[in-house]
Amino acid sequence: EPEVTQTPSHQVTQMGQEVILRCVPISNHLYFYWYRQILGQKVEFLVSFYNNEISEKSEIFDDQFSVERPDGSNFTLKIRSTKLEDSAMYFCASSVDRDTEAFFGQGTRLTVV
């Protein structure tokens, strides 16, 4: 069964460092997303991406965040200068269409120290 894959599963970084989280969405999906979940809190939307551009972003997704689809398979989330409050589980998701089911990767646990 096709699945969304994310790497790494866990990343520890020092405050102020840049991190890149990687995702390979399901191959025939056209819509890509990043969500995050701070421990003990609900899943929050960060950004949606379609046709090689951001279609929507949340207030959380400030200038420190960027997304890219560098080739036909990868979808990355970059945080330029990490803060302690960026510590969370980051989930990548993809869907065939914008109102169909989204499938989530297993997540990257980011710990900023």
Place this chain on the structure above:
Amino acid sequence: RKEVEQDPGPFNVPEGATVAFNCTYSNSASQSFFWYRQDCRKEPKLLMSVYSSGNEDGRFTAQLNRASQYISLLIRDSKLSDSATYLCVVNADSWGKLQFGAGTQVVVTP
């Protein structure tokens, strides 16, 4: 008012019993609705989409009430493996953004 609101539980359910819970959503323009389950520190996994007419998938039944803006999930013949947090999820806009409830915890006991 929260965009998607759920009773956090926990719902403690004896194995074999039936459990049901709801969620409410605030955006009347929402078009797509889903139930996901999430195990501790894992990713949300799609349980089922929710259709206007209501739908059933094995032991799981979902209902949508647009007039009252709530969605329900019923689990029959609960199994120990049903223990999880159930996330009510609403498609918030035309770009696929999903709004998540905080989840309802279900604990099935032997």
